[in-house]
Amino acid sequence: xxxxxxxxxxxxxxxxxxxxxxxxxxxxxxxxxxxxxxxxxxxxxxxxxxxxxxxxxxxxxxxxxxxxxxxxxxxxxxxxxxxxxxxxxxxxxxxxxxxxxxxxxxxxxxxxxxxxxxxxxxxxxxxxxxxxxxxxxxxxxxxxxxxxxxxxxxxxxxxxxxxxxxxxxxxxxxxxxxxxxxxxxxxxxxxxxxxxxxxxxxxxxxxxxxxxxx
Amino acid sequence: xxxxxxxxxxxxxxxxxxxxxxxxxxxxxxxxxxxxxxxxxxxxxxxxxxxxxxxxxxxxxxxxxxxxxxxxxxxxxxxxxxxxxxxxxxxxxxxxxxxxxxxxxxxxxxxxxxxxxxxxxxxxxxxxxxxxxxxxxxxxxxxxxxxxxxxxxxxxxxxxxxxxxxxxxxxxxxxxxxxxxxxxxxxxxxxxxxxxxxxxxxxxxxxxxxxxxx
Numbered sequence: 489x490x491x492x493x494x495x496x497x498x499x500x501x502x503x504x505x506x507x508x509x510x511x512x513x514x515x516x517x518x519x520x521x522x523x524x525x526x527x528x529x530x531x532x533x534x535x536x537x538x539x540x541x542x543x544x545x546x547x548x549x550x551x552x553x554x555x556x557x558x559x560x561x562x563x564x565x566x567x568x569x570x571x572x573x574x575x576x577x578x579x580x581x582x583x584x585x586x587x588x589x590x591x592x593x594x595x596x597x598x599x600x601x602x603x604x605x606x607x608x609x610x611x612x613x614x615x616x617x618x619x620x621x622x623x624x625x626x627x628x629x630x631x632x633x634x635x636x637x638x639x640x641x642x643x644x645x646x647x648x649x650x651x652x653x654x655x656x657x658x659x660x661x662x663x664x665x666x667x668x669x670x671x672x673x674x675x676x677x678x679x680x681x682x683x684x685x686x687x688x689x690x691x692x693x694x695x696x697x698x699x700x701x702x
Numbered sequence: 703x704x705x706x707x708x709x710x711x712x713x714x715x716x717x718x719x720x721x722x723x724x725x726x727x728x729x730x731x732x733x734x735x736x737x738x739x740x741x742x743x744x745x746x747x748x749x750x751x752x753x754x755x756x757x758x759x760x761x762x763x764x765x766x767x768x769x770x771x772x773x774x775x776x777x778x779x780x781x782x783x784x785x786x787x788x789x790x791x792x793x794x795x796x797x798x799x800x801x802x803x804x805x806x807x808x809x810x811x812x813x814x815x816x817x818x819x820x821x822x823x824x825x826x827x828x829x830x831x832x833x834x835x836x837x838x839x840x841x842x843x844x845x846x847x848x849x850x851x852x853x854x855x856x857x858x859x860x861x862x863x864x865x866x867x868x869x870x871x872x873x874x875x876x877x878x879x880x881x882x883x884x885x886x887x888x889x890x891x892x893x894x895x896x897x898x899x900x901x902x903x904x905x906x907x908x909x910x911x912x913x914x915x916x
Contacts, residue, residue, distance in 0.1 A: 499833050520818075520839075521734045521839050521840075521846065522734065522820045522836070522840045522843055523706070549819065549846060549848075549850065550845075553842050553846060560747075574788065601845070603720065603788075603818070603820075605820075617861075623734050624836060624861070625736025626735075628765075628767050629735055632767060633735060634764065635786060636829040650867045650868070653867050654864070684884045
């Protein structure tokens, strides 16, 4: 396991150098199956299409269902099928990123396989990781799955439109997240009402601008 | 990977022989974080406590939050912490099951780590696997995570009480599940209203009785 992670870190460092060279900001978006990662991406494409040059790498076990959803926004999207593998690794991302016109991009979003555990262990060369947690998953999840919150720079608490029908203590969830990762950005989001999408997109734009300034 | 799976299968076969000897029916319950596995178990304990002698093995990365919820029902529960590991394996289950009074049990439920991918690859010696999918995860999940549906004998589609607030096509999800696994048991469940809990418990009792008859 240590050897696998060491080799992955080596390739992730190569990826990071490649992304730095090309001046593209890369975020690795993680979350459980059905947390709403693809829905967040759809809203992001919609909102930022005129402002940033974006592309998406979609990680999935077998299907290309998510990539098809993103393609509708006329944004370059590459599908990685892991053939049942539970996370993306740096080598998978290197293989497809090498074929992309990275120099033409401001922002590359990598949507990882739906899994709140394994993806957090594997860097892919990203500038930052982000986690999407659906409030339907329960407020106990940050403490139960701590690594993904420790590793991520931003947490999107998604589907807040159905908060009244769910037993989710927002205050307690936020306290747990900030205890795990002090100072972490936490945004309440709904892809149905659009709540929080502006805040998330502002955060992304600030990161992209920061990277451009070097 | 093949070696790991082969070694796991060997230990799982040992567990299965041990469970057969003791006449205890074992189900391995899987699902995403927040699918509602522990809530289903709470309802199961409540419903079957007078009828079956039950115990629970709780798989979790770090915390004992789920085990604490089950303990309230005065049912023996053993916690396995995987220290970040993404699934239970046969050796982990063997280690704790060896310490249980299996001869005094009719039904042992193993709640796996919250993960729709990895647990499906690792038998623990169970008689059957079951999958809990929350309808908030989306109707595209069966085709995106096919292995867990192929491996499971029963699928509980949970949180149907909030179906009106979610964009989930029940008909299409069921068709996809039955295409992956023809004849599979599929039950709509709500731990809030109690819908489907009877049907699930009847299914469990029938399996336990079947095993007793040998």
